Amino acid sequence: MGVEVLSTDAMSGASDALLTVTDLRTHFHVGEHVVKAVDGVSLTVHKGKTLGIVGESGSGKTVLSRSIMGINTAPNIETSGSVTYNGTELVGSSRSTMRKLWGAEMSMVFQDPMTSLNPVVKVGRQVTEHLRSHQGVSKSEARQAAIELLKWVRIPEPEKRLENYPHQMSGGMRQRVCIAIALACGPKLLFADEPTTALDVTVQHQILNLLSQQQRERDMAMVLVTHDLGVVATRTDEIAVMYAGRVVEQASTSTLFDDMRHPYTQSLFWSIPKTSEPKHTRLSAIVGRPPNLAALPPGCSFAARCPYAQDVCREQAPELQPTEDPSHLFACHLPVGSDEGRRALEVNVQLGLPQAKSAALRATVAGGGR
Amino acid sequence: MAGSGKAHLRSSEDVILRVEDLVVEFPARKGQVVHAVSGISFDVARGETLGLVGESGCGKSTTGRALLQLPPPTSGTVTLDGDELTSLEGKAMMRRRTDIQMIFQDPISSLNPRRTISKIVAEPLDVWGPKDEAEQQRLISDILDAVGIDPESAAYKRPHEYSGGQCQRISIARALVMEPKVIICDEPVSALDVSVQAQILNMLEDLKAKYGLTLVFIAHDLAVVKNISDRVAVMYLGKICEIGESDELYASPAHPYTKLLIESHPEPDPHAEVDESVVVGGDIPSPLDPPSGCRFRTRCEFADATCSTDEPQMREVGPAHFVACHHPLRLAQSH
Numbered sequence: 001m002g003v004e005v006l007s008t009d010a011m012s013g014a015s016d017a018l019l020t021v022t023d024l025r026t027h028f029h030v031g032e033h034v035v036k037a038v039d040g041v042s043l044t045v046h047k048g049k050t051l052g053i054v055g056e057s058g059s060g061k062t063v064l065s066r067s068i069m070g071i072n073t074a075p076n077i078e079t080s081g082s083v084t085y086n087g088t089e090l091v092g093s094s095r096s097t098m099r100k101l102w103g104a105e106m107s108m109v110f111q112d113p114m115t116s117l118n119p120v121v122k123v124g125r126q127v128t129e130h131l132r133s134h135q136g137v138s139k140s141e142a143r144q145a146a147i148e149l150l151k152w153v154r155i156p157e158p159e160k161r162l163e164n165y166p167h168q169m170s171g172g173m174r175q176r177v178c179i180a181i182a183l184a185c186g187p188k189l190l191f192a193d194e195p196t197t198a199l200d201v202t203v204q205h206q207i208l209n210l211l212s213q214q215q216r217e218r219d220m221a222m223v224l225v226t227h228d229l230g231v232v233a234t235r236t237d238e239i240a241v242m243y244a245g246r247v248v249e250q251a252s253t254s255t256l257f258d259d260m261r262h263p264y265t266q267s268l269f270w271s272i273p274k275t276s277e278p279k280h281t282r283l284s285a286i287v288g289r290p291p292n293l294a295a296l297p298p299g300c301s302f303a304a305r306c307p308y309a310q311d312v313c314r315e316q317a318p319e320l321q322p323t324e325d326p327s328h329l330f331a332c333h334l335p336v337g338s339d340e341g342r343r344a345l346e347v348n349v350q351l352g353l354p355q356a357k358s359a360a361l362r363a364t365v366a367g368g369g370r
Numbered sequence: 371m372a373g374s375g376k377a378h379l380r381s382s383e384d385v386i387l388r389v390e391d392l393v394v395e396f397p398a399r400k401g402q403v404v405h406a407v408s409g410i411s412f413d414v415a416r417g418e419t420l421g422l423v424g425e426s427g428c429g430k431s432t433t434g435r436a437l438l439q440l441p442p443p444t445s446g447t448v449t450l451d452g453d454e455l456t457s458l459e460g461k462a463m464m465r466r467r468t469d470i471q472m473i474f475q476d477p478i479s480s481l482n483p484r485r486t487i488s489k490i491v492a493e494p495l496d497v498w499g500p501k502d503e504a505e506q507q508r509l510i511s512d513i514l515d516a517v518g519i520d521p522e523s524a525a526y527k528r529p530h531e532y533s534g535g536q537c538q539r540i541s542i543a544r545a546l547v548m549e550p551k552v553i554i555c556d557e558p559v560s561a562l563d564v565s566v567q568a569q570i571l572n573m574l575e576d577l578k579a580k581y582g583l584t585l586v587f588i589a590h591d592l593a594v595v596k597n598i599s600d601r602v603a604v605m606y607l608g609k610i611c612e613i614g615e616s617d618e619l620y621a622s623p624a625h626p627y628t629k630l631l632i633e634s635h636p637e638p639d640p641h642a643e644v645d646e647s648v649v650v651g652g653d654i655p656s657p658l659d660p661p662s663g664c665r666f667r668t669r670c671e672f673a674d675a676t677c678s679t680d681e682p683q684m685r686e687v688g689p690a691h692f693v694a695c696h697h698p699l700r701l702a703q704s705h
């Protein structure tokens with residue numbers, strides 16, 4: 001992306017931007033190699049809105065979230081670019097500045113509730129820890145607040161549950177506790193990194209409902225990180241699709257699904273089995289594997305697996321650019337639905353590329369180019 | 371449900387595997403008993419894929435392992451092609467056991483890290499396979515080819531040199547080498563990325579046709595199970611609630627639990643209706659002390675007094691569609 005960084009902000013109305021990320025890079029130095037886990041990401045989170053970040057394992061979702069939150073602390077890390085929260089620059093800011101923000105302004109819920117809870121401390125105490133350190137409340141006030149918090153996250157019999165240790169609760173109940181902790185100080189922005197991936201589907205449904213409900217009531221912004229396109233489809237206002245450390249497409253949720261332009265977004269969508277399709281529907285698998293982040297190819301990092309790729313893709317990295325709709329961005333030379341894209345696909349079908357044949361077949365079944 | 375009964379077992383089809391009244395219990399502390407699988411029955415026709423779906427702890431893996439007698443069930447019978455496995459002993463059992471193979475969720479840890487891929491795949495042949503070296507080599511090459519692993523590099527590479535998806539291909543090859551009649555797939559794609567998951571699902575469909583396999587496919591993802599299965603059985607707390615042809619079962623679930631599962635599944639469709647009202651409930655009762663009557667009643671909106679006293683039995687609600695519920699949804703809707 002380099003110098004011509006797009007200000008996503010300018011395009012979608014700066015007034016309600018809460019968090020603006022510009023050309024963020026997080027690189028890990030491992031021996032002689034540089035692992036480019038996040039490599040030039042720009043995005044905006046708007047007040048009270050939910051942004052979904054979707055991508056497969058290793059695409060950089062967690063590193064991105066942790067970099068934004070300023071909680072990536074390994075000595076081999078190099079972070080550059082800018083993250084502004086309500087006008088304050090966070091990249092390179094002091095630990096004490098960050099500490100004021102954590103919990104009170106922005107907080108995080110992780111995939112595995114067990115790793116963020118202390119196994120030997122009762123949940124009642126854990127829920128109010130932040131309150132005590134931030135707001136200096138008394139013991140009985142804290143207990144009252146803890147009960148209130150457990151009620152928010154709909155834990156039955158909160159008075160009894162205060163006395164439980166984490167292992168005495170189910171996975172879903174523990175995740176509710178983590179959400180309570182994250183919400184305790186009334187943050188304006190919540191990062192939820194795969195908050196339901198470890199949970200059963202019926203519990204996932206409730207936790208997602210709980211998050212949406214709390215988010216609306218508190219007018220809190222949320223970043224929902226997941227590998228599951230199904231989870232973000234009905235829970236977000238906007239979606240950013242990540243591949244190999246970059247955002248390859250970003251749009252409002254309905255636009256992303258109804259008018260996907262990036263071949264990776266389309267391939268990902270087509271590879272997922274859907275309950276709405278009849279049994280034995282042939283899936284369009286994505287050939288090959290994501291690139292090694294320590295040795296990224298010079299052009300588009302999806303080129304080797306892409307049904308549309310031509311020489312230009314292997315030579316030049318495509319920039320994230322807007323479509324006719326300024327809030328819909330994608331980084332592709334030969335986008336889905338364009339004339340160039342159609343021609344490229346035909347060329348690759350002629351060449352006998354398996355991914356091209358399967359995409360062409362799928363496109364005819366789906367009707368139209370998308 | 372979570373009920374019993376055998377009204378759904380078939381006599382007409384070419385049934386290769388039949389499970390009747392399967393019970394698996396584990397001892398727990400203080401003399402308690404884990405009721406992992408509590409009297410389930412099902413059958414699988416030759417060439418069919420039966421999906422077993424349900425939430426964590428409902429007994430899917432325990433059922434799968436009991437089919438292989440690992441460990442043998444507490445009670446009940448497993449009949450494979452006319453042979454009752456629980457009554458077989460010694461050599462006869464060992465021989466028959468090779469007809470059922472199992473593949474697991476975590477492919478990497480189920481492969482010996484110190485052996486080459488060719489050796490790993492050949493392992494089962496050392497006991498049962500052709501003794502002729504050249505014939506063995508050819509068989510292994512063919513099978514590795516069929517699962518999309520290059521046989522030449524498999525001769526010197528070891529598991530850590532392959533990705534998760536490739537390791538799953540290798541464990542499928544290892545299962546295929548015994549020319550099994552039935553393969554039990556226990557969450558074979560759950561640990562894989564969706565793009566790789568699609569590769570493995572497609573490959574299983576192809577191998578099934580190529581080798582005339584019968585599959586029991588265990589998973590918790592409803593869309594995955596529907597995609598690969600001809601019929602689906604829904605499990606809850608050690609019981610089967612509902613069983614039917616996949617398209618029919620998903621289009622008109624008769625058990626309240628099946629409906630809940632389907633409604634909870636996040637479909638990648640921004641225009642899908644989502645019931646946002648449910649925020650509580652949903653904890654599954656302990657298998658140490660399962661509810662009386664219908665095991666689902668503590669979470670069921672239709673539960674009444676009968677549900678806590680009588681265990682519902684399997685009954686037919688549509689063509690080849692059976693449910694164990696006192697108040698099945700379609701009957702309720704039709705009056």
Ligand SMILES: Nc1ncnc2c1ncn2[C@@H]1O[C@H](COP(=O)(O)OP(=O)(O)OP(=O)(O)O)[C@@H](O)[C@H]1O
Binds near residue numbers: 030035061063074
């Ligand atoms: N401390 C580290 N040192 C070196 N590489 C790292 C480090 N942390 C993460 N990475 C690499 O950064 C890349 C992105 O990882 P990240 O955890 O952000 O992926 P993700 O999209 O969250 O994946 P998942 O869906 O599996 O959680 C991976 O290739 C990972 O191996």
Ligand SMILES: Nc1ncnc2c1ncn2[C@@H]1O[C@H](COP(=O)(O)OP(=O)(O)OP(=O)(O)O)[C@@H](O)[C@H]1O
Binds near residue numbers: 397406432
């Ligand atoms: N060896 C064992 N000893 C004691 N209890 C066991 C044993 N194996 C399984 N269980 C219990 O039996 C029940 C069923 O477990 P099982 O692993 O079959 O469930 P599952 O449906 O496969 O779940 P998952 O989706 O989490 O894999 C659970 O309550 C489990 O804790």
Ligand code: SF4
Binds near residue numbers: 264303308332
């Ligand atoms: S068409 Fe080219 S630029 Fe677009 S995704 Fe494919 S390889 Fe990348």
Ligand SMILES: [Mg+2]
Binds near residue numbers: 062
């Ligand atoms: Mg992650």
Ligand SMILES: [Mg+2]
Binds near residue numbers: 430431432
């Ligand atoms: Mg299991």
